Amino acid sequence: MKNMPSEKNKKNQIVDSDAKDLYSIADLAGELGISTRTIRFYESKNLLSPERVGNTRVFRKRDRARLLLILRGKRLGFSLRDISEYLSLYDTDETQAHQLALLRTKVDERLELLENQLADLRTTITELKEIRELARTGAPDI
Protein backbone atom coordinates (compact mmCIF):
# COMPACT_ATOMS: atom_id res chain seq x y z
CA MET A 1 0.00 0.00 0.00
CA LYS A 2 1.29 3.38 -0.98
CA ASN A 3 1.77 6.32 1.30
CA MET A 4 -0.74 9.11 1.24
CA PRO A 5 0.33 12.67 0.50
CA SER A 6 1.73 13.97 3.75
CA GLU A 7 0.52 17.52 3.27
CA LYS A 8 -3.02 16.29 3.35
CA ASN A 9 -2.47 14.55 6.67
CA LYS A 10 -0.75 17.56 8.10
CA LYS A 11 -3.63 19.79 7.13
CA ASN A 12 -6.17 17.78 9.07
CA GLN A 13 -4.39 16.65 12.19
CA ILE A 14 -6.14 19.27 14.26
CA VAL A 15 -9.54 17.70 13.73
CA ASP A 16 -11.16 17.15 17.12
CA SER A 17 -13.15 14.00 16.43
CA ASP A 18 -14.56 13.72 19.91
CA ALA A 19 -16.44 17.01 19.76
CA LYS A 20 -17.77 16.87 16.21
CA ASP A 21 -20.74 15.03 14.91
CA LEU A 22 -20.44 15.85 11.20
CA TYR A 23 -17.44 15.21 9.00
CA SER A 24 -16.53 16.01 5.44
CA ILE A 25 -14.88 13.39 3.27
CA ALA A 26 -11.63 15.33 3.54
CA ASP A 27 -11.90 15.42 7.34
CA LEU A 28 -12.10 11.63 7.56
CA ALA A 29 -9.54 10.94 4.88
CA GLY A 30 -7.02 13.18 6.56
CA GLU A 31 -7.69 11.87 10.03
CA LEU A 32 -7.49 8.21 9.08
CA GLY A 33 -4.64 8.42 6.60
CA ILE A 34 -6.56 7.30 3.52
CA SER A 35 -7.58 9.18 0.39
CA THR A 36 -10.96 10.69 -0.36
CA ARG A 37 -10.77 8.57 -3.48
CA THR A 38 -10.64 5.44 -1.33
CA ILE A 39 -13.63 6.51 0.73
CA ARG A 40 -15.66 7.02 -2.43
CA PHE A 41 -14.46 3.62 -3.60
CA TYR A 42 -15.73 2.02 -0.39
CA GLU A 43 -19.07 3.69 -0.89
CA SER A 44 -19.22 2.29 -4.42
CA LYS A 45 -18.68 -1.14 -2.85
CA ASN A 46 -21.60 -0.47 -0.50
CA LEU A 47 -19.39 -0.51 2.55
CA LEU A 48 -20.47 3.04 3.44
CA SER A 49 -23.62 5.07 2.84
CA PRO A 50 -23.04 8.65 3.92
CA GLU A 51 -25.74 11.29 3.64
CA ARG A 52 -25.70 13.90 0.92
CA VAL A 53 -26.20 17.58 1.65
CA GLY A 54 -26.69 18.96 -1.81
CA ASN A 55 -24.30 16.78 -3.81
CA THR A 56 -21.73 16.62 -1.07
CA ARG A 57 -21.19 13.69 1.21
CA VAL A 58 -21.59 14.43 4.90
CA PHE A 59 -20.52 11.78 7.39
CA ARG A 60 -21.95 11.30 10.86
CA LYS A 61 -20.24 9.73 13.84
CA ARG A 62 -21.69 6.37 12.99
CA ASP A 63 -20.24 6.59 9.48
CA ARG A 64 -16.85 7.37 10.99
CA ALA A 65 -17.17 4.42 13.38
CA ARG A 66 -18.09 2.18 10.48
CA LEU A 67 -15.09 3.35 8.50
CA LEU A 68 -12.88 2.57 11.48
CA LEU A 69 -14.29 -0.96 11.51
CA ILE A 70 -13.56 -1.33 7.80
CA LEU A 71 -9.95 -0.27 8.26
CA ARG A 72 -9.52 -2.56 11.23
CA GLY A 73 -10.91 -5.48 9.25
CA LYS A 74 -8.47 -4.76 6.46
CA ARG A 75 -5.56 -4.65 8.89
CA LEU A 76 -6.59 -8.10 10.10
CA GLY A 77 -6.39 -9.31 6.51
CA PHE A 78 -10.04 -9.61 5.63
CA SER A 79 -11.20 -8.84 2.11
CA LEU A 80 -13.56 -5.95 1.54
CA ARG A 81 -16.14 -8.49 0.51
CA ASP A 82 -15.84 -10.29 3.86
CA ILE A 83 -16.03 -6.99 5.69
CA SER A 84 -19.10 -6.00 3.71
CA GLU A 85 -20.89 -9.23 4.65
CA TYR A 86 -19.97 -8.77 8.26
CA LEU A 87 -21.18 -5.19 8.31
CA SER A 88 -24.42 -5.99 6.54
CA LEU A 89 -25.22 -8.29 9.44
CA TYR A 90 -24.16 -5.56 11.83
CA ASP A 91 -26.81 -3.43 10.11
CA THR A 92 -29.67 -5.89 10.32
CA ASP A 93 -29.14 -8.23 13.27
CA GLU A 94 -29.97 -6.42 16.48
CA THR A 95 -29.18 -9.41 18.68
CA GLN A 96 -25.82 -9.83 16.93
CA ALA A 97 -26.09 -13.60 17.28
CA HIS A 98 -25.50 -14.29 13.59
CA GLN A 99 -22.88 -11.61 13.50
CA LEU A 100 -20.80 -13.30 16.18
CA ALA A 101 -21.15 -16.70 14.51
CA LEU A 102 -20.03 -15.24 11.18
CA LEU A 103 -17.17 -13.46 12.85
CA ARG A 104 -15.94 -16.70 14.41
CA THR A 105 -16.18 -18.45 11.05
CA LYS A 106 -14.27 -15.71 9.28
CA VAL A 107 -11.64 -15.50 12.00
CA ASP A 108 -11.21 -19.28 11.96
CA GLU A 109 -10.76 -19.24 8.20
CA ARG A 110 -8.26 -16.45 8.45
CA LEU A 111 -6.31 -18.13 11.23
CA GLU A 112 -6.18 -21.36 9.27
CA LEU A 113 -4.85 -19.53 6.25
CA LEU A 114 -2.23 -17.65 8.26
CA GLU A 115 -1.18 -20.79 10.10
CA ASN A 116 -0.75 -22.56 6.79
CA GLN A 117 1.37 -19.72 5.54
CA LEU A 118 3.41 -19.80 8.75
CA ALA A 119 4.02 -23.54 8.35
CA ASP A 120 5.05 -23.01 4.71
CA LEU A 121 7.41 -20.26 5.73
CA ARG A 122 8.97 -22.37 8.48
CA THR A 123 9.46 -25.20 6.02
CA THR A 124 11.11 -22.87 3.53
CA ILE A 125 13.42 -21.44 6.20
CA THR A 126 14.35 -24.91 7.41
CA GLU A 127 15.18 -26.05 3.89
CA LEU A 128 17.24 -22.96 3.21
CA LYS A 129 19.21 -23.52 6.39
CA GLU A 130 19.85 -27.09 5.37
CA ILE A 131 21.08 -26.02 1.95
CA ARG A 132 23.31 -23.40 3.54
CA GLU A 133 24.82 -26.03 5.84
CA LEU A 134 25.46 -28.34 2.90
CA ALA A 135 27.13 -25.53 0.95
CA ARG A 136 29.35 -24.74 3.95
CA THR A 137 30.53 -28.31 4.62
CA GLY A 138 31.11 -29.23 0.98
CA ALA A 139 28.54 -32.00 0.97
CA PRO A 140 27.08 -33.49 -2.25
CA ASP A 141 25.93 -31.12 -5.02
CA ILE A 142 22.33 -30.11 -5.02
Next chain:
Amino acid sequence: MKNMPSEKNKKNQIVDSDAKDLYSIADLAGELGISTRTIRFYESKNLLSPERVGNTRVFRKRDRARLLLILRGKRLGFSLRDISEYLSLYDTDETQAHQLALLRTKVDERLELLENQLADLRTTITELKEIRELARTGAPDI
Protein backbone atom coordinates in the same frame (compact mmCIF):
# COMPACT_ATOMS: atom_id res chain seq x y z
CA MET B 1 -35.91 43.47 -5.21
CA LYS B 2 -34.91 41.50 -8.22
CA ASN B 3 -36.16 38.11 -9.18
CA MET B 4 -33.97 35.11 -8.59
CA PRO B 5 -32.93 32.86 -11.48
CA SER B 6 -35.90 30.64 -12.09
CA GLU B 7 -33.84 27.62 -13.07
CA LYS B 8 -32.37 27.52 -9.60
CA ASN B 9 -35.81 27.43 -8.02
CA LYS B 10 -36.92 24.76 -10.41
CA LYS B 11 -33.96 22.57 -9.55
CA ASN B 12 -34.73 22.50 -5.85
CA GLN B 13 -38.49 22.36 -5.66
CA ILE B 14 -38.41 18.67 -4.86
CA VAL B 15 -36.69 19.24 -1.53
CA ASP B 16 -38.71 17.54 1.19
CA SER B 17 -38.01 19.86 4.11
CA ASP B 18 -40.15 17.97 6.58
CA ALA B 19 -38.04 14.82 6.39
CA LYS B 20 -34.56 16.31 6.29
CA ASP B 21 -32.47 17.59 9.08
CA LEU B 22 -29.46 18.88 7.10
CA TYR B 23 -29.56 21.37 4.29
CA SER B 24 -27.03 22.78 1.90
CA ILE B 25 -26.99 26.49 1.15
CA ALA B 26 -28.40 25.74 -2.30
CA ASP B 27 -31.21 23.67 -0.76
CA LEU B 28 -32.39 26.58 1.39
CA ALA B 29 -31.86 29.25 -1.24
CA GLY B 30 -33.92 27.32 -3.74
CA GLU B 31 -36.67 26.46 -1.33
CA LEU B 32 -37.09 29.98 0.04
CA GLY B 33 -36.62 31.89 -3.19
CA ILE B 34 -33.47 33.78 -2.22
CA SER B 35 -29.91 33.53 -3.46
CA THR B 36 -27.05 31.68 -1.86
CA ARG B 37 -25.32 35.02 -2.03
CA THR B 38 -27.98 36.55 0.20
CA ILE B 39 -27.66 33.74 2.74
CA ARG B 40 -23.94 34.34 2.95
CA PHE B 41 -24.65 38.03 3.31
CA TYR B 42 -26.96 37.35 6.26
CA GLU B 43 -24.25 35.27 7.86
CA SER B 44 -21.81 38.14 7.44
CA LYS B 45 -24.35 40.29 9.29
CA ASN B 46 -24.42 37.72 12.09
CA LEU B 47 -28.02 36.84 11.46
CA LEU B 48 -27.09 33.21 10.82
CA SER B 49 -24.33 30.91 12.07
CA PRO B 50 -24.43 27.63 10.19
CA GLU B 51 -21.97 24.83 10.88
CA ARG B 52 -19.08 24.07 8.57
CA VAL B 53 -18.30 20.59 7.37
CA GLY B 54 -14.94 21.09 5.84
CA ASN B 55 -15.29 24.56 4.34
CA THR B 56 -18.89 24.04 3.37
CA ARG B 57 -21.83 25.44 5.25
CA VAL B 58 -24.31 22.86 6.50
CA PHE B 59 -27.62 24.08 7.87
CA ARG B 60 -29.71 22.31 10.46
CA LYS B 61 -33.44 22.59 10.97
CA ARG B 62 -32.97 25.32 13.53
CA ASP B 63 -30.95 27.33 11.01
CA ARG B 64 -33.73 26.96 8.50
CA ALA B 65 -36.29 28.05 11.08
CA ARG B 66 -34.17 31.04 11.92
CA LEU B 67 -33.91 31.98 8.26
CA LEU B 68 -37.69 31.77 7.97
CA LEU B 69 -37.97 34.20 10.90
CA ILE B 70 -35.56 36.58 9.19
CA LEU B 71 -37.58 36.56 5.98
CA ARG B 72 -40.80 37.08 7.88
CA GLY B 73 -39.34 40.05 9.75
CA LYS B 74 -38.28 41.59 6.46
CA ARG B 75 -41.77 41.15 5.02
CA LEU B 76 -43.13 43.04 8.03
CA GLY B 77 -40.79 45.89 7.18
CA PHE B 78 -38.18 45.51 9.87
CA SER B 79 -34.55 46.28 9.08
CA LEU B 80 -31.98 43.52 9.28
CA ARG B 81 -30.47 45.33 12.21
CA ASP B 82 -33.78 45.22 14.10
CA ILE B 83 -34.18 41.57 13.24
CA SER B 84 -30.65 40.84 14.42
CA GLU B 85 -31.34 42.44 17.80
CA TYR B 86 -34.55 40.53 18.15
CA LEU B 87 -32.88 37.23 17.29
CA SER B 88 -29.96 37.80 19.61
CA LEU B 89 -32.45 37.99 22.45
CA TYR B 90 -34.11 34.88 21.08
CA ASP B 91 -30.73 33.20 21.47
CA THR B 92 -30.03 34.22 25.04
CA ASP B 93 -33.30 34.78 26.88
CA GLU B 94 -34.84 31.46 27.72
CA THR B 95 -37.89 32.97 29.37
CA GLN B 96 -38.44 35.22 26.35
CA ALA B 97 -39.64 38.03 28.60
CA HIS B 98 -37.24 40.60 27.17
CA GLN B 99 -37.84 39.27 23.71
CA LEU B 100 -41.56 39.97 23.90
CA ALA B 101 -40.97 43.44 25.33
CA LEU B 102 -38.55 44.27 22.53
CA LEU B 103 -40.95 42.91 19.94
CA ARG B 104 -43.73 45.14 21.23
CA THR B 105 -41.41 48.15 21.16
CA LYS B 106 -40.30 47.38 17.61
CA VAL B 107 -43.83 46.79 16.42
CA ASP B 108 -45.04 50.01 18.06
CA GLU B 109 -42.27 51.96 16.34
CA ARG B 110 -43.09 50.38 13.04
CA LEU B 111 -46.81 51.06 13.41
CA GLU B 112 -46.16 54.66 14.34
CA LEU B 113 -43.98 55.12 11.28
CA LEU B 114 -46.55 53.55 8.98
CA GLU B 115 -49.39 55.55 10.50
CA ASN B 116 -47.42 58.76 9.99
CA GLN B 117 -46.83 57.83 6.39
CA LEU B 118 -50.53 57.07 6.00
CA ALA B 119 -51.48 60.46 7.43
CA ASP B 120 -49.02 62.21 5.11
CA LEU B 121 -50.43 60.36 2.14
CA ARG B 122 -54.00 61.28 3.09
CA THR B 123 -53.00 64.93 3.42
CA THR B 124 -51.36 64.88 0.02
CA ILE B 125 -54.37 63.29 -1.59
CA THR B 126 -56.70 65.79 0.03
CA GLU B 127 -54.62 68.71 -1.20
CA LEU B 128 -54.45 67.32 -4.72
CA LYS B 129 -58.22 66.95 -4.78
CA GLU B 130 -58.61 70.55 -3.67
CA ILE B 131 -56.30 71.79 -6.41
CA ARG B 132 -58.16 69.70 -8.96
CA GLU B 133 -61.45 71.25 -7.83
CA LEU B 134 -60.06 74.76 -8.13
CA ALA B 135 -58.76 74.04 -11.64
CA ARG B 136 -62.15 72.72 -12.68
CA THR B 137 -64.22 75.69 -11.40
CA GLY B 138 -61.88 78.37 -12.71
CA ALA B 139 -61.12 79.77 -9.31
CA PRO B 140 -58.13 82.09 -8.53
CA ASP B 141 -54.71 81.14 -9.98
CA ILE B 142 -52.47 79.16 -7.80
Next chain:
DNA sequence: CGGCAGGTTGACGTATACGTCAACTATGGT
Protein backbone atom coordinates in the same frame (compact mmCIF):
# COMPACT_ATOMS: atom_id res chain seq x y z
C1' DC C 1 5.99 -16.20 -17.14
C1' DG C 2 0.99 -14.48 -18.00
C1' DG C 3 -3.64 -13.95 -16.37
C1' DC C 4 -6.82 -12.79 -12.93
C1' DA C 5 -8.87 -10.63 -8.99
C1' DG C 6 -8.75 -7.34 -5.46
C1' DG C 7 -7.68 -2.84 -4.12
C1' DT C 8 -6.18 1.61 -4.90
C1' DT C 9 -5.14 5.61 -7.44
C1' DG C 10 -4.92 8.96 -11.29
C1' DA C 11 -6.68 11.98 -14.98
C1' DC C 12 -10.02 14.88 -16.14
C1' DG C 13 -14.12 17.50 -17.11
C1' DT C 14 -17.83 19.45 -14.63
C1' DA C 15 -20.18 21.56 -10.85
C1' DT C 16 -20.54 24.16 -6.83
C1' DA C 17 -18.78 26.26 -2.88
C1' DC C 18 -16.00 29.80 -0.96
C1' DG C 19 -14.32 34.78 0.15
C1' DT C 20 -13.01 39.29 -1.52
C1' DC C 21 -13.83 43.44 -3.81
C1' DA C 22 -17.05 46.11 -5.94
C1' DA C 23 -21.22 47.63 -8.08
C1' DC C 24 -26.00 48.26 -8.23
C1' DT C 25 -30.69 49.45 -6.46
C1' DA C 26 -33.85 51.65 -3.41
C1' DT C 27 -34.86 54.85 0.06
C1' DG C 28 -34.54 58.85 2.82
C1' DG C 29 -32.48 63.25 4.16
C1' DT C 30 -30.48 67.73 3.10
Next chain:
DNA sequence: ACCATAGTTGACGTATACGTCAACCTGCCG
Protein backbone atom coordinates in the same frame (compact mmCIF):
# COMPACT_ATOMS: atom_id res chain seq x y z
C1' DA D 1 -29.16 67.32 -7.25
C1' DC D 2 -25.92 64.81 -4.02
C1' DC D 3 -24.89 61.85 -0.21
C1' DA D 4 -25.47 58.19 3.07
C1' DT D 5 -27.35 53.98 4.31
C1' DA D 6 -29.39 49.49 3.80
C1' DG D 7 -29.75 45.51 1.16
C1' DT D 8 -28.67 42.81 -2.59
C1' DT D 9 -26.06 41.15 -6.33
C1' DG D 10 -22.15 40.44 -9.57
C1' DA D 11 -17.42 39.30 -11.00
C1' DC D 12 -13.81 36.56 -10.26
C1' DG D 13 -10.07 33.69 -8.73
C1' DT D 14 -9.47 29.72 -5.91
C1' DA D 15 -10.56 25.42 -3.80
C1' DT D 16 -12.77 21.20 -3.42
C1' DA D 17 -16.23 18.00 -4.48
C1' DC D 18 -18.17 14.96 -7.78
C1' DG D 19 -18.46 10.87 -11.23
C1' DT D 20 -16.48 8.41 -15.12
C1' DC D 21 -12.99 5.94 -17.36
C1' DA D 22 -8.84 3.94 -16.90
C1' DA D 23 -4.42 2.59 -15.16
C1' DC D 24 -1.53 0.77 -11.82
C1' DC D 25 0.05 -2.31 -8.05
C1' DT D 26 0.04 -6.56 -5.47
C1' DG D 27 -0.58 -11.27 -4.60
C1' DC D 28 -1.98 -15.67 -6.09
C1' DC D 29 -2.43 -19.46 -9.29
C1' DG D 30 -1.57 -22.40 -13.27
